[in-house]
Amino acid sequence: MIEVKNLTKNYGPVAAVKGISFTVEKGHIYGFLGPNGAGKSTTMNMITGCLAPTSGEVTIGGFDIIEDAVEAKSYIGYLPEIPPLYTDMTPFEMLEFVGRAKKIAKAKLYDEIEAVMEKTGILDVADRLIKNLSKGYKQRVGIAIALMGNPDIIILDEPTVGLDPIQIMEVRDLIRELGEEHTVILSSHILQEISAVCDYVIMISKGTIVASDTLENLLSQTGDSKKLKVETTGTEEEIRGALEGIGEIISLTVTEGEKTALVIETDKNADIREKVILALTNGGHSLVSIVEEQASLEDVFVRLAGESLDAGAAYAMEKEAEKQEKLEAKRGKKVRVQSSLGPAYYDEEYIKDEPEEEDEPEEEYSPLFSSENEEKEGDE
Amino acid sequence: MNAVYRRELKANLFSMTGTIFIVFTLVFIGLYCAMSTFGNMSAHLEYAVYSASFMSLLAVPVLTMRTFSEERQTKVDQLLYSLPLTTSEIVLGKFFALATIMAVPTAVMCIYPLIMAAFLSAGTINFVLIYASILCYYILGCAVIAICMFLSSLTESQVISAVVSLAAVLLLYFMSSLAQMVTSSAAVSLVVVLAIAVAVAYIVWVTVKNYVIAGVVGGVLVLGSVITYVVKSTLFEGLLGKMLSAIAIFDPITNFVNGIFDISTIIYYVSVIALFVFFTIQCVEKRRWN
Numbered sequence: 001m002i003e004v005k006n007l008t009k010n011y012g013p014v015a016a017v018k019g020i021s022f023t024v025e026k027g028h029i030y031g032f033l034g035p036n037g038a039g040k041s042t043t044m045n046m047i048t049g050c051l052a053p054t055s056g057e058v059t060i061g062g063f064d065i066i067e068d069a070v071e072a073k074s075y076i077g078y079l080p081e082i083p084p085l086y087t088d089m090t091p092f093e094m095l096e097f098v099g100r101a102k103k104i105a106k107a108k109l110y111d112e113i114e115a116v117m118e119k120t121g122i123l124d125v126a127d128r129l130i131k132n133l134s135k136g137y138k139q140r141v142g143i144a145i146a147l148m149g150n151p152d153i154i155i156l157d158e159p160t161v162g163l164d165p166i167q168i169m170e171v172r173d174l175i176r177e178l179g180e181e182h183t184v185i186l187s188s189h190i191l192q193e194i195s196a197v198c199d200y201v202i203m204i205s206k207g208t209i210v211a212s213d214t215l216e217n218l219l220s221q222t223g224d225s226k227k228l229k230v231e232t233t234g235t236e237e238e239i240r241g242a243l244e245g246i247g248e249i250i251s252l253t254v255t256e257g258e259k260t261a262l263v264i265e266t267d268k269n270a271d272i273r274e275k276v277i278l279a280l281t282n283g284g285h286s287l288v289s290i291v292e293e294q295a296s297l298e299d300v301f302v303r304l305a306g307e308s309l310d311a312g313a314a315y316a317m318e319k320e321a322e323k324q325e326k327l328e329a330k331r332g333k334k335v336r337v338q339s340s341l342g343p344a345y346y347d348e349e350y351i352k353d354e355p356e357e358e359d360e361p362e363e364e365y366s367p368l369f370s371s372e373n374e375e376k377e378g379d380e
Numbered sequence: 381m382n383a384v385y386r387r388e389l390k391a392n393l394f395s396m397t398g399t400i401f402i403v404f405t406l407v408f409i410g411l412y413c414a415m416s417t418f419g420n421m422s423a424h425l426e427y428a429v430y431s432a433s434f435m436s437l438l439a440v441p442v443l444t445m446r447t448f449s450e451e452r453q454t455k456v457d458q459l460l461y462s463l464p465l466t467t468s469e470i471v472l473g474k475f476f477a478l479a480t481i482m483a484v485p486t487a488v489m490c491i492y493p494l495i496m497a498a499f500l501s502a503g504t505i506n507f508v509l510i511y512a513s514i515l516c517y518y519i520l521g522c523a524v525i526a527i528c529m530f531l532s533s534l535t536e537s538q539v540i541s542a543v544v545s546l547a548a549v550l551l552l553y554f555m556s557s558l559a560q561m562v563t564s565s566a567a568v569s570l571v572v573v574l575a576i577a578v579a580v581a582y583i584v585w586v587t588v589k590n591y592v593i594a595g596v597v598g599g600v601l602v603l604g605s606v607i608t609y610v611v612k613s614t615l616f617e618g619l620l621g622k623m624l625s626a627i628a629i630f631d632p633i634t635n636f637v638n639g640i641f642d643i644s645t646i647i648y649y650v651s652v653i654a655l656f657v658f659f660t661i662q663c664v665e666k667r668r669w670n
Contacts, residue, residue: 050461052669073464084459088391100383101463145459 001026001075001153001183002047007056009042009207016042018207019056024153029179031198031215032187033301039207040187041081044157047185048078060153074102077151081158083142087131091122091141094130095148102149112148120144120174136167143174154178155185160193172197191298203301210304218300225250228273230262231288232280242283248272259288384465384473392443392481401443405436405485413492423505425493426513430637433517434553434630436485437524441545443481444528445538447474448664452536461668471529471661475653478525486518509639516636516645523629523649524549526656533663552629559624566616570609573619577601 002024009017017039024030034040045051047058049065049072058065063072086094095113104112117123120140125133130141139159146154156175160168175197178184188194194201201218203211211218232239236254239262243252248270253263266272273290280287392398409432416428451457460470493510528545535541562568581598585591609616625631629652635642 045458048462050458050668070464070466073462076462078458078462080455080458080462082455082458084454084456086387086391086456087454088395089387093390097383097387098459098463100386101465103464 001061002185003059004043004047005057007043007046007058008054009039009046009051010054016207017046017053020204020207020209021056022202022209022212024183024185026152026183028200029175029184029186029198031194031201032185032204033189033191033194033201034187034204035189038189038204040189040204041157042207043204044078044155044185044187045080048076048155049073050078050080074149075151076153076155077146077148079142079146079154079156079159081161083138084145085130085138085141088129090127090129091117091133091137091144092126094141095144098145098148104149112150116144116147119147119177121170135162136164136170139163139167139171143171147178151182153183153185157187158189159186160188160190168193191301203304205301205304211300225265226268227293228262228264228266228276229289229291229293230264230276230280231259231290232262232285233288234260234283234285236260238283239280239285242279242285243276246272246275246279248275260285381465381469381473381476384460384470385477388447388474388477389480392477395446397442397446398481401439401481402484404439404442406488408432408435409485409489413489417496423496423500423503425496425505425510426637429489429510429513429517430633433520433633437521437630438546438549440521440524440528440549441542443478444525444532444545445542446532447478447529448533448660449535449538449541452667453538457667467661467665471657471664475526475529475657475660478529479522482518482521482525486514486521489514489517506639509636512641513633513636516633516649519646519649519653520629520633523652523656524552526653526660527552527629530656530660530663533660552627555624555628556631559621559628562620562624564618564621566609566613566619569616569619570605572623573605573616574602577605 004023005021006019007017007021008015008019020039020043032040032043042051046053047060047065049058049069052066058072060072061075063075065072086097089097092113095116096109099109099113114123117126120143122137122140122144125137130138133141139162143156143159146156159175160171163171172193175184175186179197179199186194186198195215198215200214201211202209203218234242236256239254239260240252243249243264248266249264249272250267251265255261264272264276271292273292277287277290409428412432412435413425413428416422416425416431448457451460490511493505493507497505497507527548528541531545531548532538532541535544577598580601581594584597585594588594629649632642632645632648635645
């Protein structure tokens with residue numbers, strides 16, 4: 001359905017997307033996963049024709065998105081990061097406009113609007129101005145727009161950002177439902193979301209694809225060890241003594257605090273929970289909790305992206321050094337000029353001349369996977 | 381195009397900007413018509429049309445300021461880009477919607493001669509002359525709309541769009557007075573032509589980022605001008621004035637007011653419309669490539 005070949009996008013000196021290629025087949029829900037600033041939105045925008053690539057090509061249903069834009073775009077419904085809504089219209093008028101733009105026959109138009117509004121649950125607010133709607137409803141109207149004309153492919157860019165937990169669940173259910181009839185591409189920086197909804201995952205980091213496989217295949221790649229997290233009482237020494245006898249333990253980290261936290265690394269196939277409980281209680285330590293950490297996409301991502309992170313970091317350091325050098329050179333020049341004029345002062349404006357490369361992705365990295373409702377900080 | 385046209389028309393008619401434009405235009409047309417009829421005791425409404433043309437078109441920036449700026453700011457332009465619409469359809473849809481808004485006060489103006497005819501006690505009304513002037517006024521209005529629409533496509537800010545458009549309209553209005561003031565010496569004209577050549581070369585460089593092409597374009601223009609100046613410097617005499625009066629868009633309407641149905645004026649305005657609609661399409665298209 002969609003074929004992406006060597007897609008590259010440069011914003012001035014910053015490469016947001018670096019030659020990525022992938023294919024999207026019919027009838028799956030694809031998850032496009034990466035941290036903020038990884039190039040997700042940029043890629044989405046290029047696939048949908050909102051942004052022209054620096055190089056590379058995108059074909060949809062065999063049509064090039066730049067050369068045969070109108071045909072190619074008729075296959076897709078797109079919900080960008082910020083729902084593109086005319087706030088002075090009602091959802092009904094908005095959908096009417098989109099329907100006309102998608103050249104839906106007049107006889108079918110109003111039935112279709114009704115069906116789409118029912119599916120997305122916006123019938124109640126059909127005649128209220130969009131500017132008066134809540135964020136959740138706006139998001140639904142955005143999804144409704146993408147659904148108009150029953151396109152084969154629906155592309156949703158961060159569809160749950162800024163919604164409350166109940167709305168997030170609703171939107172996810174809706175996406176699953178859509179996946180039954182359409183090919184859905186969903187971008188997100190939230191791992192839980194991708195693992196909850198998608199059956200195929202494309203991981204992107206710093207503008208390159210680090211993994212592209214089915215969810216099961218990716219989850220089976222989590223390495224050879226697993227972790228056991230335990231909360232207990234006692235000092236490090238006592239605990240190390242108590243657990244000494246368990247042979248399956250590969251490594252043990254102990255953090256003393258109000259409660260003592262243990263992270264026990266064991267072989268992937270070993271289950272030593274009972275042994276640990278016994279050993280600890282026999283040693284006179286009370287057990288507060290014991291959790292076996294499940295293999296998650298997060299591990300896969302950290303492992304895979306971690307590899308490419310190093311390459312990216314080296315590049316970033318090089319750039320930073322270059323920038324510093326230039327800045328130094330400018331400062332030096334400035335001081336010379338100032339000294340001939342009298343009292344020197346530090347001229348901020350002069351130094352700011354150098355264009356800021358503020359969208360460098362490497363600054364917005366890993367902690368973003370921790371929270372579901374985290375607001376997007378950067379924009380790629 | 382139809383979808384964009386209908387959406388824009390509705391948005392303009394039911395929003396403050398469209399209403400302000402229509403009301404402002406009608407107030408000034410009405411005032412000028414009243415002053416010319418009652419103040420001068422004259423049935424020559426065409427003079428009122430001429431006088432009103434500049435004042436009423438001062439409101440065009442208010443009408444056009446949101447055309448592209450607003451969508452860029454609210455990111456609705458992404459929707460337009462992802463819909464199966466061509467850029468030309470989007471731009472033309474918007475332009476025709478604005479032209480339709482412009483038609484509202486013009487249509488009201490068309491009633492004035494009829495009202496006057498009903499109450500005229502002596503003399504005659506030259507309907508052909510008046511309606512031809514109104515037609516010219518309308519096309520002039522559309523040309524100003526096209527220029528201001530282009531300026532709106534350059535920026536994300538409606539305020540900047542409005543201010544720059546207003547400045548442009550004022551500048552175009554003062555251009556004819558300016559044209560008479562400037563010196564007619566050939567050397568000065570040459571300097572201006574050379575400056576334009578350099579500016580063109582710079583624009584080429586900004587657009588294609590290629591020193592060779594920009595250098596060749598600039599070189600050819602500069603050399604050509606200098607050679608022409610050396611061979612036949614009389615060509616440059618008064619050239620600056622001519623250039624300025626050529627862009628004095630509010631001037632040619634006087635032909636119509638004076639009773640000449642001047643096709644070249646119509647062609648001139650239509651060319652301005654076509655040129656700026658084209659520029660707008662390019663500008664909107666370019667945004668995808670940035």
